[in-house]
Amino acid sequence: MKTFINGKPESTVPVLNRGLNYGDGFFETLLVKDQTLPFLSYHLQRIRRTAIILDLEINEPELNETLEKALTLYPDEGNFCLKIQFIRETSGRGYGYQSRTCDQIVSVFSEYINRGWQRPPACAGFLKTHITVNQDLAGLKHLNRLDSVIASKELNENGWDEGFFIHNDYVISGSKHNVFLVDSNNCLITPSITIAGIAGVMRQYLIDQFDVVEKPITAQDLYQATSIFLTNALVGIWRVASLDGQQYSDETKLNQIISSIR
Template sequence: MLTVLWADQEPVPADDRGLAYGDGLFETIRIEGRRPLLLARHLARLVRGAEVLDIPLDQAALGGALEEALVRHGRAGAWVLKLQLTRGSGGRGYRPPESCRPRLIISAHPLPAALPESGVSAGMTDYPLVVNPRLAGLKTLNRLDQVMASRDLDDSLYEVIMADPAGNLVEGTRTNLLLRYGDQWLVPPRSCLAVAGVMLGWVTDRLIACGETVVERPLVPSLLTSPHCRGLYLLNSVVGHVAVRSLGERDLPLDDGLATICGPLEELE
């Protein structure tokens, strides 16, 4: 049975395993009025994550809670709905209880400020991203690597990009990467991603449907200095996609090819 907790009404119990151990998952969904964008992809990732973590999830109860959240928090314009699924309450110790009552924590948040069409500045962090292959791509509550890397953010930067121990660019602290390189679009291997973003999935599917070539390969930094580099993009489901105009001290080429193919974020289902 799924316990629903409304964050604006009641606190999370101190014995919640999501709070104590990061034992759970979350999704942040952009809502237009009462219309969630990319909902099927968000729910598919949440369900898959629950299966991997062996958290029993009543999908009918999840759907009912989502509908109630849209009625409760729905408003004119765009906003963000956050869902946090934890294993529920449990005693001291890492070992999961034999039986659990999962908890769904629901909260509403304002939409971040719109990003400039001229692109954003990003930096690099020397904090490495090491991904457990069994948890790769899942949006778990364990985001301490991203927290530590975010210490390198300052007011001049929108994002910092994280690399794996070999130096390959993997993702930002809250965004995925997409590189336009010659007549191809390059993305890091999905098996290396801490979070396989739903926006990245939608964009790559859209590119392929339009006849574009999408290649998974390690993003070595030298790709950015090649004359074939046509633009680097940051993607997530709340802001959509934005070009990186500078990375550290290096100016990057700007390309409008992605905007012409993908269209406005508000039109997504």
């Protein structure tokens, strides 16, 4: 694992850091694959959109430097994970901020082995843990992620690879992935991300490439699906084998989608 701040090797941040104190910042998780950055334009689009909503200004040359480093740091082929955190400049005590400047671009490089289609299909369940709801922040990959942290305990206790958050009877997302289903008409569906959840890069890519319906979905919709799969930028696409005991084995549509991104 290698860590940098603003392109310089660095392993610590100040105690008064607003990312630590309030979660005042956001992050992006990218796959580095054989010295390329797949879906880079999607990541950049989300970075810029998030910065606007959180009233942050990104130093573009420093961002570019970080991305270039990703292409040269590991000379070998293979998969690596690049996590970039964008953190607001520290000011005095309290929630209020004096600066729109994101003065710390923190990058963490680590190894990443198996993508979704290289793993055994996932075992999933429905979470009792509640997803955090805030329509101002929905879709953003901000630093306030306690709901997913708490959900991880429920995953462990149940032996699940992933769990689905439900809010007011609607499935929002997994705790670490977005979710898609294929219905009995071979239609590809994913939950709307309007009040909670992260609008993932792989999710957006599939929406742009395939006929995907974004709409509210229920647990019943997932039970009646012919197949279900999980997505994020690292895992790509990961088939769900079982949900709450129900088995899914139809891989026709799934294999078609996977072959388009592999």
